Amino acid sequence: MDYQPAILAKDLTKRFGDFTAVDHINFNVQHGEIFGFLGPNGSGKTTTIRMLLGLMKPGEGSVEVLGLKVEKDTSKIRPRVGYMSQRFSLYNDLTVLQNLNFYGQAYGLENSLLQKRIAEALHMAGLERHENTQTRDLSGGWRQRLALGAAILHRPEVLFLDEPTAGVDPLSRRAFWDLLYKLVSTPLQPETNQASLESEMREQRGVTVFITTHYMDEAEHSHRLAFIQHGKIIASGSPIEIKTQKMPGDVLEISPSDAAGAVKVLRSAQNDGKLPLNEIVLYGSLVHVIAPDILRHEQAITVILQNSGIQPGVMTVIEPSLEDVFIACMKS
Amino acid sequence: MNFRHVWAVMRKEFHHIIRDRATLFLVLFTPTLLLLLMAYALTVDIKHVPIAVLDYDATQTSRAFVQQITAGQDLDLYAMVYSIDEIDALLVNGEIKAALVIAPGFDRDLLSLRGMPLQVIIDGTEPNSGNFAVEHISARAETFVDSAVLSQWQPAGVSSDSLSVLDVRVQTWFNPDLKPRNDLVPGLISMVLGLPALSVALTLAHEREHGTLEQLLATPIKRAELLLGKIFPYVVVGLLNVILIPWLAIMWFKISFNGNFALFFGLSAIFMFGVLSMGIVVGVFMRTQAAALALSFLVIFFPGFFLTGIFFPLASMPEEMRMEAMFLPGTHYAIVTRGIxxxxxxMEVLWPYAVMMAVLGLVYIALAALFFKKKLG
Amino acid sequence: MNEKIVEIEGLTRIFKKTRAVDGLHLIIETGELFGLVGPDGAGKTTTLRLLAGLLNISEGTAALMGFDLNNQPDSIKPYVGYMAQQFSLYGELSALENLLFFAELFDVSSKDLEERTERLLEFAGLLPFKNRRAAHLSGGMQKKLALACTLIHEPEILLLDEPTTGVDPVSRREFWNILTELHLRGTTIIVSTPYMDEADRCSRVGLMYAGKLIECDTPHNIRKKIDSEIIEVWPVNWQKALDKVMELENIKEVQTYGETLHILVDSGERQLPEIKRSLKKAGIEVRSIRVAPVHMEQAFISLIRRIDA
Amino acid sequence: MIRRIWSLVIKEFIHLRTDWWLPAFMLLGGVTELLLVAWATSRPITNLPLMVLDYSKSAQSRALIVGLENTGTFRAAEAVDDMHEITSALEKGKINAAVIIPPDFDDMMVASNGQPTLQILLNGAESTPALEALRAVDGLARDINQRIIIQRLGLRSDEFAGFDVSLRVWFNENLSEALYTTPAELGLMLEFTVLLFAALAFSRERELGTLEQLLVMPFSSLEIIIGKSIPVVIIAITDFVLMLGMIHFAFDVPIRGSFFLLMVLALAYLLVELSKGLVISVISRTQHQAFLLVMLVGMVDFMFTGYAAPVEGMPQALQWFANLIPAHHWLYIMRSILLKGSGLNVLYPHVLALAALGLIIGTFSLRFVRRALD
Structure with a gap:
C-alpha cells in the first residue's frame, strides 16, 4: 500500500466573487500529527476547514483525507473524522447528556460503548454533575469542552478542531491538550466494527489532529504549523523551524516597574530613530523588545527607561515565543 | 418616551427588512399576492352545475320543464337516468351535484293545480352547488306553475298581473348586483394586512435566539420604546400595501372606492398598530422563532381568517365567539374597509371602530411591555 | 480621584439550585482596570450581567456610582458600557450604522454624534470599513466594533465579558492597546478573560471560584502568592519525565503544558542543578531546562489547584 | 442506518419537548382552534339584524313580520318609525336588511284584485348575508303568493299540495353546515401544520448554525431527510386523528367509509405536503423567509380545495391548475370517505392523481433537498 498522508491539500483555492478567500494552498498532515493552522481572523482558516470536510466545494485544487478524495468519497470519510466547529456544534436546547447521546448515536456507537464513552467525555469536560443542564445555560468554556467531548466520542482518525479552546480557562485548556496528546500517542484501536481492517493495516499511530487556535502558547505544542494570511500560507514547519526562520531578531524580555509606561517611552524613542528596534510589545507585565543582535541595545534601553523614571528591572534574552513570531510574520 | 430611541430601533428594523432581498420581497408582496389570489379563487360565480334528471312522468310537460331548467348556463344536464340507484351512484362518484326527480303524475297534478310533485336531491357535501341548483329549479318551477295557472284560468279572467300578487321590490345598496367580490376584497384586506404581525412576532424571538437582545437590554432603552420601534417599520410596510391594494382592487377588480382615501389610509394605520401590537405580545412570550410562529398562527392568522366576519357574518356566530372577535383588530377593520x-x-360612522382598534393596540402593547422582562434570567 | 465606583456586598444570584454567584464582596475604585478570572463556570459572566442590571439580584447589594442596583437598575445604564460575551452585532447593519444605533439608544447628543463616531472608528481602526456590513467584518474587527459600540456614550464604567475570545493575537493586542488607552484616560474597566497574559495587564485581578472571590490583588502580588519559582523542563519523553519529576523531593507542584513541564520550587537558582542531576541519573534526556519567570497562568493554575485540593 | 435515523428522530423530539409550544400548537392548538373555528362557522346564516318600517300597522303587516321572523334567517325585527333610521343603520352596517311595508298593504292584501307591495333594502356591503336575506324574503313572498292565489281562485286547500319543490339532501340529511365546513377547516390546519414544521426543519438549523455540524456527521442526506421527517409525520398524523375525533364527536361528522383507507391516504397526503415543506426549508435562509413562503404556498393550496368557492366555477385554466394541487384531491377524498362512504372504486381517479403528484413532488423534493444538503 502506498504511503498516504492523513490530509493532503493540493492547490486548494476558493473564491467568493472577487474575493479570494483561499489562494492555492498546499500542505499535508501526517498520521498521528498535530497540525496547527494559524492565522488572523478572516485569513481563510475556516474556509479551508470547510473544504477539507467537504462542506464546501473547492474552486480549484483537491483535497484528500485518509487517502480518499473528499469530493467523491464524502460518505466514507465522515464516519472516520470528527469536527468541532467554531461556535455552533451543539444544540442549545438539548441537555449535555442529550447532546452527547445524539452525537454517539449519529456515529453509530453501540449502547454499552456509548455509555462508556459518554462517561469519559463527561469526566474530561468536568461536566459530571451537569449532565442534565441545558447547553444554553453552560458557560462559554464549558460549552467548548462539551463540544470537544462530543467530537471525539467516536474516536475519529482525523480530528478537525476550529478554535476548540476559545474562552476556555487555562486549567481546562491544559487538560484538553493533555487529552490531545493522549489521543495522538495512543494507537487507534478498532473498537467499532467499521473500518477495522483498514485501521489494523495502518501502523500503530494515533489520531491526526488539524487544529486552529488563537492561543500561540498552545500552538507551540503542535508538531507542525502553518501560518496563513490573506488565503496564502506564509510559513510552515515545526515550531522551532518557524521560530528560527521567521524571527526577525532576538527577543529581550524586560520586567520594568511600569510596563505600559515603558512601552510608550521605548516607542517614542523608536519613532525618533534613537533605537533601531523591530518591535516593542507589551506582554502582560513584561515588555518584549525585538531586534537583530539585541544585546547591542541593552545599554541604550536601560538609559532611556531610567531617564523616564522607570526601573528597567531584570532583562534577559529569551527564546522568542510563537506569539512574537506570529505577530512579526503578520506585520511583515 | 424617548422618540429618538424608538427611531433608532425603527431604523435598525428597517435595515433588517431592506437588506435581505428575499425577505424584503416576501414581506412586501405576500399580502398583495394573497389578496390577488383569494379574490380570484373565492369569488367565482357558480355555473354549469351538472345534474341528473329522473323523469317518471315522461310527458310533454315534464320534458318541457326539464328543457327549461337546463336551458341557460346554470345547470347542465349530465344524464337522464331511470332509477334512484343511478342517481345514488352518480352522486357518490361526484359526477353530479344534484338530481331532479319528476314524480309520476307531474303533468296531471300541475294542470289540475293540485301541486308540483318534484323532488331535488343534492349532494350535501358540497352545498354551494347543491343549493344553487335547488334555487334555480324552484324559481323555474314557479314560473312554470304560473304559466300553467294562467293557461287554465285565463278564461275566468285571471291575468298574469294578478298572479304575482305580492310585489317585492328589492333595492340593494352599495353593491347593486350583490357581487361577492365587491365586499369580499375589501374584507380580505383586513386578513392579508394581518400578515406583518406574524413577522413582528418573530423579530423579538430572533434577537433572543441570536443573542443581540442581551446587548439591547444593557442600554437605557425603555420597554415600550423597544416594542414600538419594532412595530413601526412593519406599520410602514403594511401601509405600502394599503396603497397598493386599493389600487389593485380598483384597477384590477373594478371595485368602486366610494370613500375618502386619506381616511382609509389613516384608519389602516391604526389597524396596523393594533394588529402588530398583537404580534408583539406573541413575540414577548415566546423564546424561539419557531414557537412564536406557531403561536401567531394560532392567535393571529386563523382567527383573522375565520372570526373577523369576512366570510361568516358575525351576527350568525355564537355569542361567545362574537365576544372573542371583538378582541381582534381585524374584526373592526373589516367593517371599516367595507364601509369605506x-x-x-x-368618520362620523367609523369612529367607534377606530377607537376600538386604537384601544386594542394600546392594550396589547401595554400587555407586551408589562410581560416583557428587561432582564435575562 | 480614588472614590469607590463599584461597591458589592454579599452579592448572590441563585439559578434554580445553584448559587452561580455566592456572597461576593468587592470594591472597585475609579480608574481601575479590574480583571476577573477564574475557571469556567465560576460565575464571572453572571457577575458581569448582574452589574449590568441584566439579571435580578437574589441576595446582597451592589451599587455602581452610588446607584443601588436593586432599586435603580435603570439609572446606571447611561453610565455603564456592557459588552456581552457572545456580542452579536446586527449583521445587516454597517459598522457605522451599528455605532449610530447604540449612540441613539444611549442618548448621545446629535452634535457630538458625528465627531464621536468618527473618533471611535478611527480609534478602533475601522474607519476604512465603516460602510461594510458587520456580518462581513472579520472576527477581530467585530470585537473592536463591539467595543466601540459600548464606548459610544463614553461610559464611566466598562463591563467586558471575555471580549477577546476567538480573536487572533494581532487583533487581541490592538484591542488591549485600546483598553490600556481608556484605562489611562481614567475609565473604570471590569473585564473577564480566560487569557492570563491579559490578566497580567490589569491593575488588579480578582480570582473567582464557585461564585466567590477567593483572591483579589495586583497581578504582581498574585504571582507572588504561589510563593514559588519555576523551572521549565522540555523533555524528549514527556511521560517518563513527568513520572520521574513527580518522585523528586522538595518540589511543590508540577504543571504540564503540552510537552513542557513546569516545576514549582522554593528557589530556582538553588534547585536547578539538583533537578538536572536527578533527571540525568534517571536517563531522561531534556531538550532544554531553565529557570523561568512566574507567569500569571502558572499562578492561576496553582491557586485553583490548591482550592480544589 | 436505522440507528442513525433514530438518533435524529430522538433529537428532534427533544427539541420539541424543550420548545414545548411547538407540539402544543400542533396537537392541542390545532384541535382547539378547529373547535372554535368550526363552532363559529358551522352554523347556517341566521340571526341577521333586520329593521321594519311598518306604515300599515295592520293585522296583515304584523303577520308578515312574524312570517319574516319565522324564517329563522332574521333576528327579531326592530320596528322603526322613519326612513332615516334605516338609512343610517344601513350606512353604519348595523343591519343586513330592512323591510318597508306601505300604508295600503292591508287593504291591498284583502282586496280581491289588490297588488300589495313590499320594499326590501339590502346591505350589499356584506353580500353573503344579503343574499341569504333575499333568499328568505323571496321564500316568504312565494308562500304568501300561493296562499293568496289559492284564496282568490277559490281552490280548496285540502286538494292542494302546494307548489314547493321538495328537497332531499344526500350524505347530509340535515344540511348541517358543519359537515361541509369542518373537514375543510381540518384540512387547512393540517396543511399549515405540516408545511410549517417541515419548512422549519432545515431553515432553523441553518439560521442557528448547527446545520454545518449535522452535515459533517456520517449521515447520508437521505438519512437526514428521513430523520427530520419522521417526527413531523408522527405528530401530524396524531394531530389528524385528534382533529378528526373532535369533529366526529363534537360536530357529528360521520365516518361512513373505511377508516383504514382514510388513514392510509392521509399519510400519503402528509408525505406530499412534507416534501413541499422540505423544499421550502432548504431554499429559505432564515425562518422568517420559510414562514412567508409557507403562507404563500399554503394559501394557494387552500384556494383550490373548494372550501369557499367550488372549483367547477373557476376559469378553465384554474380548474386545470387545481388538479395539480394535492390538497384539492385530498379534500375531495376526505369528504367522500367521511360523508359518502366512498371506497377506492370511486375515489381512484383522485387517489391516482394524489399518488402521481406525490411521486413527482416527492422525487423532486428528495433530489432537490439532497442536492442542497450535499
Missing part, C-alpha cells in the same frame, strides 16, 4: 369602499362612509 362601498357605502363610502366617513
Amino acid at each position: 369602499f362601498l357605502p363610502g362612509v366617513g
Whole structure:
C-alpha cells in the first residue's frame, strides 16, 4: 500500500466573487500529527476547514483525507473524522447528556460503548454533575469542552478542531491538550466494527489532529504549523523551524516597574530613530523588545527607561515565543 | 418616551427588512399576492352545475320543464337516468351535484293545480352547488306553475298581473348586483394586512435566539420604546400595501372606492398598530422563532381568517365567539374597509371602530411591555 | 480621584439550585482596570450581567456610582458600557450604522454624534470599513466594533465579558492597546478573560471560584502568592519525565503544558542543578531546562489547584 | 442506518419537548382552534339584524313580520318609525336588511284584485348575508303568493299540495353546515401544520448554525431527510386523528367509509405536503423567509380545495391548475370517505392523481433537498 498522508491539500483555492478567500494552498498532515493552522481572523482558516470536510466545494485544487478524495468519497470519510466547529456544534436546547447521546448515536456507537464513552467525555469536560443542564445555560468554556467531548466520542482518525479552546480557562485548556496528546500517542484501536481492517493495516499511530487556535502558547505544542494570511500560507514547519526562520531578531524580555509606561517611552524613542528596534510589545507585565543582535541595545534601553523614571528591572534574552513570531510574520 | 430611541430601533428594523432581498420581497408582496389570489379563487360565480334528471312522468310537460331548467348556463344536464340507484351512484362518484326527480303524475297534478310533485336531491357535501341548483329549479318551477295557472284560468279572467300578487321590490345598496367580490376584497384586506404581525412576532424571538437582545437590554432603552420601534417599520410596510391594494382592487377588480382615501389610509394605520401590537405580545412570550410562529398562527392568522366576519357574518356566530372577535383588530377593520369602499362612509360612522382598534393596540402593547422582562434570567 | 465606583456586598444570584454567584464582596475604585478570572463556570459572566442590571439580584447589594442596583437598575445604564460575551452585532447593519444605533439608544447628543463616531472608528481602526456590513467584518474587527459600540456614550464604567475570545493575537493586542488607552484616560474597566497574559495587564485581578472571590490583588502580588519559582523542563519523553519529576523531593507542584513541564520550587537558582542531576541519573534526556519567570497562568493554575485540593 | 435515523428522530423530539409550544400548537392548538373555528362557522346564516318600517300597522303587516321572523334567517325585527333610521343603520352596517311595508298593504292584501307591495333594502356591503336575506324574503313572498292565489281562485286547500319543490339532501340529511365546513377547516390546519414544521426543519438549523455540524456527521442526506421527517409525520398524523375525533364527536361528522383507507391516504397526503415543506426549508435562509413562503404556498393550496368557492366555477385554466394541487384531491377524498362512504372504486381517479403528484413532488423534493444538503 502506498504511503498516504492523513490530509493532503493540493492547490486548494476558493473564491467568493472577487474575493479570494483561499489562494492555492498546499500542505499535508501526517498520521498521528498535530497540525496547527494559524492565522488572523478572516485569513481563510475556516474556509479551508470547510473544504477539507467537504462542506464546501473547492474552486480549484483537491483535497484528500485518509487517502480518499473528499469530493467523491464524502460518505466514507465522515464516519472516520470528527469536527468541532467554531461556535455552533451543539444544540442549545438539548441537555449535555442529550447532546452527547445524539452525537454517539449519529456515529453509530453501540449502547454499552456509548455509555462508556459518554462517561469519559463527561469526566474530561468536568461536566459530571451537569449532565442534565441545558447547553444554553453552560458557560462559554464549558460549552467548548462539551463540544470537544462530543467530537471525539467516536474516536475519529482525523480530528478537525476550529478554535476548540476559545474562552476556555487555562486549567481546562491544559487538560484538553493533555487529552490531545493522549489521543495522538495512543494507537487507534478498532473498537467499532467499521473500518477495522483498514485501521489494523495502518501502523500503530494515533489520531491526526488539524487544529486552529488563537492561543500561540498552545500552538507551540503542535508538531507542525502553518501560518496563513490573506488565503496564502506564509510559513510552515515545526515550531522551532518557524521560530528560527521567521524571527526577525532576538527577543529581550524586560520586567520594568511600569510596563505600559515603558512601552510608550521605548516607542517614542523608536519613532525618533534613537533605537533601531523591530518591535516593542507589551506582554502582560513584561515588555518584549525585538531586534537583530539585541544585546547591542541593552545599554541604550536601560538609559532611556531610567531617564523616564522607570526601573528597567531584570532583562534577559529569551527564546522568542510563537506569539512574537506570529505577530512579526503578520506585520511583515 | 424617548422618540429618538424608538427611531433608532425603527431604523435598525428597517435595515433588517431592506437588506435581505428575499425577505424584503416576501414581506412586501405576500399580502398583495394573497389578496390577488383569494379574490380570484373565492369569488367565482357558480355555473354549469351538472345534474341528473329522473323523469317518471315522461310527458310533454315534464320534458318541457326539464328543457327549461337546463336551458341557460346554470345547470347542465349530465344524464337522464331511470332509477334512484343511478342517481345514488352518480352522486357518490361526484359526477353530479344534484338530481331532479319528476314524480309520476307531474303533468296531471300541475294542470289540475293540485301541486308540483318534484323532488331535488343534492349532494350535501358540497352545498354551494347543491343549493344553487335547488334555487334555480324552484324559481323555474314557479314560473312554470304560473304559466300553467294562467293557461287554465285565463278564461275566468285571471291575468298574469294578478298572479304575482305580492310585489317585492328589492333595492340593494352599495353593491347593486350583490357581487361577492365587491365586499369580499375589501374584507380580505383586513386578513392579508394581518400578515406583518406574524413577522413582528418573530423579530423579538430572533434577537433572543441570536443573542443581540442581551446587548439591547444593557442600554437605557425603555420597554415600550423597544416594542414600538419594532412595530413601526412593519406599520410602514403594511401601509405600502394599503396603497397598493386599493389600487389593485380598483384597477384590477373594478371595485368602486366610494370613500375618502386619506381616511382609509389613516384608519389602516391604526389597524396596523393594533394588529402588530398583537404580534408583539406573541413575540414577548415566546423564546424561539419557531414557537412564536406557531403561536401567531394560532392567535393571529386563523382567527383573522375565520372570526373577523369576512366570510361568516358575525351576527350568525355564537355569542361567545362574537365576544372573542371583538378582541381582534381585524374584526373592526373589516367593517371599516367595507364601509369605506362601498357605502363610502366617513368618520362620523367609523369612529367607534377606530377607537376600538386604537384601544386594542394600546392594550396589547401595554400587555407586551408589562410581560416583557428587561432582564435575562 | 480614588472614590469607590463599584461597591458589592454579599452579592448572590441563585439559578434554580445553584448559587452561580455566592456572597461576593468587592470594591472597585475609579480608574481601575479590574480583571476577573477564574475557571469556567465560576460565575464571572453572571457577575458581569448582574452589574449590568441584566439579571435580578437574589441576595446582597451592589451599587455602581452610588446607584443601588436593586432599586435603580435603570439609572446606571447611561453610565455603564456592557459588552456581552457572545456580542452579536446586527449583521445587516454597517459598522457605522451599528455605532449610530447604540449612540441613539444611549442618548448621545446629535452634535457630538458625528465627531464621536468618527473618533471611535478611527480609534478602533475601522474607519476604512465603516460602510461594510458587520456580518462581513472579520472576527477581530467585530470585537473592536463591539467595543466601540459600548464606548459610544463614553461610559464611566466598562463591563467586558471575555471580549477577546476567538480573536487572533494581532487583533487581541490592538484591542488591549485600546483598553490600556481608556484605562489611562481614567475609565473604570471590569473585564473577564480566560487569557492570563491579559490578566497580567490589569491593575488588579480578582480570582473567582464557585461564585466567590477567593483572591483579589495586583497581578504582581498574585504571582507572588504561589510563593514559588519555576523551572521549565522540555523533555524528549514527556511521560517518563513527568513520572520521574513527580518522585523528586522538595518540589511543590508540577504543571504540564503540552510537552513542557513546569516545576514549582522554593528557589530556582538553588534547585536547578539538583533537578538536572536527578533527571540525568534517571536517563531522561531534556531538550532544554531553565529557570523561568512566574507567569500569571502558572499562578492561576496553582491557586485553583490548591482550592480544589 | 436505522440507528442513525433514530438518533435524529430522538433529537428532534427533544427539541420539541424543550420548545414545548411547538407540539402544543400542533396537537392541542390545532384541535382547539378547529373547535372554535368550526363552532363559529358551522352554523347556517341566521340571526341577521333586520329593521321594519311598518306604515300599515295592520293585522296583515304584523303577520308578515312574524312570517319574516319565522324564517329563522332574521333576528327579531326592530320596528322603526322613519326612513332615516334605516338609512343610517344601513350606512353604519348595523343591519343586513330592512323591510318597508306601505300604508295600503292591508287593504291591498284583502282586496280581491289588490297588488300589495313590499320594499326590501339590502346591505350589499356584506353580500353573503344579503343574499341569504333575499333568499328568505323571496321564500316568504312565494308562500304568501300561493296562499293568496289559492284564496282568490277559490281552490280548496285540502286538494292542494302546494307548489314547493321538495328537497332531499344526500350524505347530509340535515344540511348541517358543519359537515361541509369542518373537514375543510381540518384540512387547512393540517396543511399549515405540516408545511410549517417541515419548512422549519432545515431553515432553523441553518439560521442557528448547527446545520454545518449535522452535515459533517456520517449521515447520508437521505438519512437526514428521513430523520427530520419522521417526527413531523408522527405528530401530524396524531394531530389528524385528534382533529378528526373532535369533529366526529363534537360536530357529528360521520365516518361512513373505511377508516383504514382514510388513514392510509392521509399519510400519503402528509408525505406530499412534507416534501413541499422540505423544499421550502432548504431554499429559505432564515425562518422568517420559510414562514412567508409557507403562507404563500399554503394559501394557494387552500384556494383550490373548494372550501369557499367550488372549483367547477373557476376559469378553465384554474380548474386545470387545481388538479395539480394535492390538497384539492385530498379534500375531495376526505369528504367522500367521511360523508359518502366512498371506497377506492370511486375515489381512484383522485387517489391516482394524489399518488402521481406525490411521486413527482416527492422525487423532486428528495433530489432537490439532497442536492442542497450535499
